[in-house]
Amino acid sequence: MATTGMILPGLEDPAARPFWDGTARGELLVQTCGACGVKRMPPRPMCPACRSIDVAWTKTSGRGRVWSFVVPHPPLLPAYAEFAPYNVIVVELDDDPSIRLVGNLVESADGAINAIDPATIRIGEPVRVVFTQIEDVALPRWVRA
């Protein structure tokens, strides 16, 4: 498999693997305590609310809102520098606003991360998840909802 030079999950962290298995199926999952039901992201072995190590995963609607965003400029790693300036956003999920995820705002699933004019991005604007395949990882990104 050709490498893109992008930073990608190694898919070997057992706590994280179900998330990445979910994105490969086109599902956005959040880790959920198997005992008390409290959701938590990023995933980790123990529930900080009840100390259970039982884990479930909950499928989300894939809808959220922009919580914040940045526009990186060089110097950057080459795989990213070629798109700079591009946007990176943090999304809070409609299903549970205490859950936030990092992503990019794109025009379509395989759209470039620099296609949207950053001056048009607004905190609070609604977004919907899409998935793009990079090497062996399905990376969630976001389009305007």
Next chain:
Amino acid sequence: MANTIKDRTAIVGIAQTSFGKGIQDSELSLACQAIAMALDDAGIAPREVDGLVAFSMEDGREVEVARNVGLGGITFFGQVGYGGGAGCGTTGHAALAVASGQCEVAVAWRARKRADKGSRPWAQTSNRIDNPWQWSRPWGLLRPVDEIAMLTRRYMHEYGATRDHLANVAIAFRKHANRNPHATMKDKTLTREQYMSARWVSEPLCLFDNCLETDGALAVVIVSAERAKDLKQKPVYIHAYAQGIPPQHQTMTNFFCEDPLAGPSHTAAKRLWANSDIKPADIDVAQIYDAFSPLIPLSLEGYGFCKRGEGAAFTDDGALEWPNGRLPTNTSGGGMSEAYVHGFNLVVEGVRQMRGTSTSQVEGAESCLVTSGEGVPTSALVLRR
């Protein structure tokens, strides 16, 4: 009050190497030079040193430092993690060790070689990661500046902070550096127009919101308050010390908890002020960790100089500037304009203020707050004359 270390130890020696880019000496060599000079400053023989506290990111390990500087038998050694969060932490651990009798002469230091672009950790990341960065870096949130810019945009949105506030910070520290012959930016002034037209690094942060990657080293020597009375230098007492990791904290990418803008300084401040007779309103001068300009308003809020959301406005009207500001801050130029040595230069400048030897000396200053990295597990000190 519990059995605290209040005023039971003092910093009695300080030193620094020159700061710059492309210094040939290794981190270990720089560390040893700074430590030897700090012991000279204190008038203490190297063989008397029996305590060492290092940054976990340090290249020069305790055994190597001890062998090079010719230290005595070491009975206390330890490390503090999280990079820029550790400056006050190493000093505080040294004070704890001296106060509790685990050693008598402790040294804390930081040597760092980062001026070379290839040495920056973000540029050395392997392409496949299974650590917490897998939740941010794949999307191009690669560098510390990108991570802090994300919090900054949200802070601006919630509280109406502007780039003018960040410029207040950058300009104040540059003015102090212009008075400091050892500062990297000694000869470079900074105007608001230059700030506003500077190139972006990660919007909303521009070039002048960033610290200076620097090669250099600094060290401090800590002994008991009793021993300090008989030494060469005027003792600078460690009045209070604390560390801080807030609940559900994630280092640098602190976007995932309930209140991301209430960072580690809020946690450290609770313990610091609880153990301190000196309160925020009493503090004469401050050295606040400034890897990035927005850490100043966040820290001003965290350490209780103003309320939540008021940190940006606090910087107006020259509040951070020597000599007339209400809280002269980073009087050597700080990480943004003197040197970025993981914030350890802030500890040393705090000591100079209490000795009365800063190049931007606050007249009659009796107390100084020194803080370490906001955004990472942090630490802070209250120093007094």
